[in-house]
Amino acid sequence: MEAVQVSRFGDPNVLALADVPDPAPGPDQVAIDVTHAAVGLVDVHIRQGLYKDREGLPTPPYVPGLEVAGTVRTVGARVTGLTVGERVVALPSMGSGGYAPIWVGRESQVVSMEGFDIDPALAVAIVPKAIMAHIGLTRAIRMTAGQSILVHGALGAFAAAFPGIARQLGASRVVGTVRAEKLSTAAGTRLPYDAIVDSAQLPEALGDEKFDVIIDPVGGAVRTNSLALLAPLGRLLLVGNASGDWNHGVDGNQVWYGNHTVTGFNAGEYIPAHPDAVKPAAEAALKAAVDGLLDTAIELLPLAQAAAAHRRLEDRAANGRIILVLPER
Incomplete structure (x- = not known):
């Protein structure tokens, strides 16, 4: 598959399209056909090498991206809560892989959007953040x-x-x-x-x-x-x-x-340690999105413009979330 890859730590020019192997899910994992991937400040900081010595974070060459939306492609043998074709959005983790047509992650990171009429671009822009906000407000404080x-x-x-x-x-x-x-x-x-x-x-x-x-x-x-x-x-x-x-x-x-x-409240550390917090938070976040409480500004860019997206974040020129749109497969 063709994905955006970071070849080395550095400025946005280290982001480029590359052919990488299709990932396959393990027993407890889910593969998603990605339609939209969010670009976050943490993506920029990892690419710059600010966290290069932090255990668990990716090192070059790697595919960046922590939040995606799309449909379930395949599921691992022990996955019971999701089915192929289901509309989903994925929570960020310490991993990567979002700027690509196929993303693989743990079942516990993936939230079904079935039954909720939410545009996938809005979903990836705000639903994972709203889940984290709900956990922070209800549990941390x-x-x-x-x-x-x-x-x-x-x-x-x-x-x-x-x-x-x-x-x-x-x-x-x-x-x-x-x-x-x-x-x-x-x-x-x-x-x-x-x-x-x-x-x-x-x-x-x-x-x-x-x-x-x-x-x-x-x-x-x-x-x-x-x-x-x-x-x-x-x-x-x-x-x-x-x-x-x-x-x-x-x-x-x-x-x-x-x-x-x-x-x-470091959601990347808290949520894996408290997986029971995700379900009630996800229900609240999806309802808030449907009710118009999460109507944030969104800018759409094609996957090939990932470097431009990073430059906009570095220059503080983004007004709202930047979302990469993946080519139809």
């Missing part, structure tokens, strides 16, 4: 109805899943933050935010408002300044570091004085 939520990097791939799931869980108010250059895009979003403000103008942009829960996929100064925006007994959920700034932190004395909780 145990959000309850009536609480207020602040989401940093409000339009980002992962962040965009949180307002809809928070609404579904009964949030009283959901506010987002973005960089100043994203404010015009934010004004047209269909995601269920009450307001979106300039992150550089915090805390002044929010007056005296405090939040029960803050979601931070950004890191850096945004993370450092978040404690001042937490209500007493508030919780800060760390879900990423898109800023790439590893030198900022949080003040332990502020955490102590405000009775705050700071929790890390």
Whole structure:
């Protein structure tokens, strides 16, 4: 099959089409005929070599891509919950293989979309992220109805899943933050935010408002300044570091004085260790998508333009999720 392959760690030019063997599923695995593959910031970071020493992540040559949608092609001997031809979307894992016509992964990573009228491009763009957001909100910090939520990097791939799931869980108010250059895009979003403000103008942009829960996929100064925006007994959920700034932190004395909780949620590690969390989260995510709570912006590019997609993410030029469309087989 013809897939996009990373030949070595480096800039986007290391992404190129190549002939690679068709993968076959093992006993507990599922093979998917891929129609759409999401391009994520983690794909960029792995390709750049930022995680080259982390155990379990791919090294060149490899096919990147962690989230796909399509139909079940074949199943392994011990797979019982999925059938050939079923419409599915796959959760990300520590593996790879998404920028290809055939993807293989564990049955526990694959979610059926049968019975839900969801476009596959939207499904791969947001349903896996919404599943992770549901698990983060219900398990990592145990959000309850009536609480207020602040989401940093409000339009980002992962962040965009949180307002809809928070609404579904009964949030009283959901506010987002973005960089100043994203404010015009934010004004047209269909995601269920009450307001979106300039992150550089915090805390002044929010007056005296405090939040029960803050979601931070950004890191850096945004993370450092978040404690001042937490209500007493508030919780800060760390879900990423898109800023790439590893030198900022949080003040332990502020955490102590405000009775705050700071929790890390690494879905790639959490979900394999808690597979029982996936089914209820998937049901919630699929319903949220059907109900229009996850209506994020999507840009479609052909598979052959994977390098261009990576450049757009590196240049912070993407407005919403970039999805690669696979040629019909």
